[in-house]
Amino acid sequence: MAQSSSPETLSSPSIDPAEVEKFSRMAAEWWDPKSKFAPLHKFNPARLSWIRERLSAHFGREGREPLEGLELLDIGCGGGLVSEPMARLGAKVTGVDAAEPNIKTALVHAREAGLKIDYRHGTAEQLLEAEGPGRFDVVLNLEVVEHVADPAQFLTDCAALVKPGGVMIVGTINRTSRAFVTAIFGVEYVLGWLPRGTHRFAKLVKPEEVEGALKAAGLTPETPVGVSYNPLKDSFFISSDAGVNYLMAATK
């Protein structure tokens, strides 16, 4: 999720047999809905459902594996909470993360789940350099843009990786006073769902800023949807309120 220190080069790490147990334990924690990753598990079904419906509609496909054969990039893939579902829906998934332990955790878990995913340690910029532009039908860019040093450049690199006819989905937190109160103060300080300092207000990105960068890169952004929280049901749902968490699709 976090791109703390940039790796030198793009690599496909392998796991030392001695490390398997450690990463298997980390994987178990990533996938435990009662662990520190609980908020992601609560958040995940709502955004995954929306992404599936949006991609199904875009490519005009239905059924069990609507993404069959599509090249999909999950940038900032973390432990693979989005990469694995996308692989189950049939996509050929490349997962990239700047934090090596995340990639190793994701590798171990995918192996345990019997899924084939191409996990790489690196950044979007390095991937673009290595693979060239227009490589992916789908680029998922979820909860990353608020952590990178240069959001505009990062969005431009990601946009370049999308094939003509493809689609990019950006998910992040809006820079509004309400987002500050709920997503930062509420989530990090009151509920303690995320460690304090996970998100910095000044680093948050408004939908119009994402739109601007994507348009400049030749994509056609759509109106964003909100991912809102229902405290009574303790779950997230897709809404028209993009004031806190939002998702935006952009086609090429």
Added chain:
Amino acid sequence: MTGKTLFDGDVVISGGGLAGLTLALALHRAGVKVAVIDALPLDAHADTAFDGRASALAYTSWRMLQEIGIAKHLKGQSQRIEDILVVDGRPLDGLKPGGPGVDSLHFDRREIHPREEGEPLGYMVENRHTRIAAAKCASEAGLPVFAPRRAHAMQTQAGHGELALEGGDRLKARLIVACDGKMSRLREQAGIRSLGRRYGQSAIVLTVEHELPHEGVAYEYFMPGGPFAILPLTGNRSSLVWTEKDAPARAIAALDPQGFQEALEARFGDFLGRVKPVSPVHIYPLGLMLAERFTAERLALAGDAARTIHPIAGQGFNLGIRDAAALSEVVVDALRAGLDPGSQAVLTRYERWRKTDSAALALGTDMFNLLFSNDNTALRHVRGLGLSLANAVPQARRFFMRTAGGETGDLPRLLKGEALRL
């Protein structure tokens, strides 16, 4: 490893009873890879000697049976319930025993579904007919059924669960569902404890024929030994659920035909003309059971394996159908989003969805039974007053009807009559 893997899919259901088959058909129809295993052949459940009961299917349950294809096989075997009359069943004064008392609460479906052909409050169907219809549906739909086969243990591995069958074969799936009844073996093996108690009451169940038509009215009399329910079946027939304390219930069930007839008339009354039994007399001890958890690793409990409640409100089978509706929706949503249908996050959603409803109904029926199953004169006045009061308030009547119809809370799509598709 010995034996073969007979099935490898999304969901394996242990138990081909009403809850198990309803769930299986809902999933199968949506495009989920599902199989059912049962120790008995499916048609073995169709005998009156196996299950002589009839069930009230709430109108939301009926919508689901229509959606998954069971209802079309019940034409001519389902009776619309248009009205429910709840009465204190032993008039305080009066010469002739039996029949409805003075204080009553009348529910009329036209108050919530006003059109001439509007939805009734529910449908009465004999369980064996529902079982036959579900089995027919299963074979028409090509649902994989392993019966008669006995499951002896469940194991979990990374990414899936496995049901080991006697003889060494196995069934694999990402989610295993226990629909194996109130004595659920899978529940016990998973170490899930259950809370429960016996009511000290038993239900005498039989079908009677009466001279006059029932006009689709269900009656529930409150008697000292427990509720006495007359539930309309097709034709001039009704299903009786006659609750008594254990010892008198056993004594009544053991009476010779002449003695039984007298005991029956003394409670039933003569408002529907002459009444006579037309089925074997069954007796079922009543108890309350609630599983402490509805899920374990890669396992979900549904139907009677999750809980059994007092039949006072006729909700037992409906709870099983609501489990099936919620669980199939949770599984389909998960598969549509590429999530693992047996993962903890998905199971947690099912448990939260179903547990409140179950606990509330268990408690509600329990309290109701305590209040009504006694002969304390003061209490009889209080409940008589309660019935008359509730009867005087239309909002209260509509609320009770919608609650009994299963229309409260967060309704699964199948109970709204909407389809589920992968």
